[in-house]
Amino acid sequence: MADISIPTNLLPADGRFGCGPSKVRSEQLSFLASLQPGVLGTSHRQAPVKDLVGSVRSGLLDLFRAPEGYEILLANGGATTFWDSAAHSLVEKRSQHLAFGEFGAKFGKATGAAPFLEEPDVRSAEAGSRSQAEAVAGIDVYAYPHNETSTGVMAPVVRVAGDAGALTVVDATSAAGGIDFDASQTDVYYFSPQKNFASDGGIWFALVSPAAIERIERVTTSGRYIPETLNLAGAVENSRKNQTLNTPALATLAMMDEQVRWINEQGGLAWASARTAESSHVLYDWAERTAVATPFVSDPNHRSQVVVTIDFDESVDAAALSTALRANGIVDTEPYRKLGRNQLRVATFTAIEPDDVRALTASIDYVLERLS
Ligand SMILES: *Cc1c(COP(=O)(O)O)cnc(C)c1O
Numbered sequence: 273m274a275d276i277s278i279p280t281n282l283l284p285a286d287g288r289f290g291c292g293p294s295k296v297r298s299e300q301l302s303f304l305a306s307l308q309p310g311v312l313g314t315s316h317r318q319a320p321v322k323d324l325v326g327s328v329r330s331g332l333l334d335l336f337r338a339p340e341g342y343e344i345l346l347a348n349g350g351a352t353t354f355w356d357s358a359a360h361s362l363v364e365k366r367s368q369h370l371a372f373g374e375f376g377a378k379f380g381k382a383t384g385a386a387p388f389l390e391e392p393d394v395r396s397a398e399a400g401s402r403s404q405a406e407a408v409a410g411i412d413v414y415a416y417p418h419n420e421t422s423t424g425v426m427a428p429v430v431r432v433a434g435d436a437g438a439l440t441v442v443d444a445t446s447a448a449g450g451i452d453f454d455a456s457q458t459d460v461y462y463f464s465p466q467k468n469f470a471s472d473g474g475i476w477f478a479l480v481s482p483a484a485i486e487r488i489e490r491v492t493t494s495g496r497y498i499p500e501t502l503n504l505a506g507a508v509e510n511s512r513k514n515q516t517l518n519t520p521a522l523a524t525l526a527m528m529d530e531q532v533r534w535i536n537e538q539g540g541l542a543w544a545s546a547r548t549a550e551s552s553h554v555l556y557d558w559a560e561r562t563a564v565a566t567p568f569v570s571d572p573n574h575r576s577q578v579v580v581t582i583d584f585d586e587s588v589d590a591a592a593l594s595t596a597l598r599a600n601g602i603v604d605t606e607p608y609r610k611l612g613r614n615q616l617r618v619a620t621f622t623a624i625e626p627d628d629v630r631a632l633t634a635s636i637d638y639v640l641e642r643l644s
């Protein structure tokens with residue numbers, strides 16, 4: 273393959289289409305710079321940093337149109353750490369997990385490995401499709417991803433009508449801030465900031481209901497051994513004081529704060545959701561009309577508006593395609609590493625301009641004509 277040079281007029285203004293860490297907006301960096309020296313490099317136990325945390329927490333409550341009594345929790349560690357926290361201090365006896373991709377399955381593995389819990393009820397589905405939650409007696413947590421980042425499948429946020437007191441716990445890592453939903457349908461809506469919030473990794477956030485807070489209190493006083501860094505009761509106590517158990521990344525919080533403010537100012541979650549729907553449709557429509565490409569997710573109702581996966585027929589080497597794009601500054605279009613498909617995966621997160629997604633399709637067309 274000779275080097276393919278995409279003409280500048282076809283290229284997107286910003287070539288970052290990865291699923292996380294994802295495109296950071298320049299305005300977020302300007303905001304970060306404005307916190308020097310007042311906030312950056314200062315104590316996380318003093319007002320300037322606590323006010324920043326408070327601003328993120330109240331901005332998220334606005335963004336999610338949180339029902340009365342819901343709170344925002346945060347702690348160090350990211351969504352992966354949240355799974356261990358939930359296994360230790362949220363699941364009482366037995367959880368049900370929808371596993372229709374890597375991330376949903378991983379939470380099921382975390383509860384499956386916990387010796388103090390019963391074997392979880394894991395409902396799997398082929399990559400590219402999705403499984404269905406079902407009320408089962410004795411289940412106290414129903415868990416599923418709002419958006420399965422590994423495959424580009426999204427699921428509606430709806431409560432599972434199980435036993436009284438059962439909680440609905442949604443992994444919103446790649447959905448939060450990019451897909452509209454009704455918060456009253458969940459008890460825990462948790463996520464990391466490096467996807468639609470265009471920030472950096474290392475912290476998890478969660479919108480939690482009063483029922484979830486009550487559950488955390490019950491499980492954490494049950495006598496079970498819970499490591500301090502994983503104890504959600506500590507996250508409740510510290511978050512209410514706008515702090516974390518140990519030192520958080522201030523730059524991550526700052527970039528998060530600016531992104532939440534930007535989305536709220538633009539029109540909130542409804543605006544963000546319309547924008548990601550527009551961007552993703554550009555790609556799905558392109559794949560439908562391109563002979564060598566097909567949307568990987570066959571049911572249009574399951575197709576994600578924030579992570580688009582496109583399969584290529586065998587006449588196209590998708591790995592060579594993403595390599596050629598990368599050489600032209602269009603990065604991170606490779607598929608999820610463990611999926612092993614002849615595919616491109618493209619994030620259409622809120623920070624990404626729909627016009628840049630249009631330019632991406634023009635750039636792909638240009639490369640396709642010259643690959644072989
Ligand atoms: C990225 C991602 C995770 C993992 O997030 P970390 O911050 O790396 O722990 C979990 N779930 C989903 C759906 C994701 O997209």
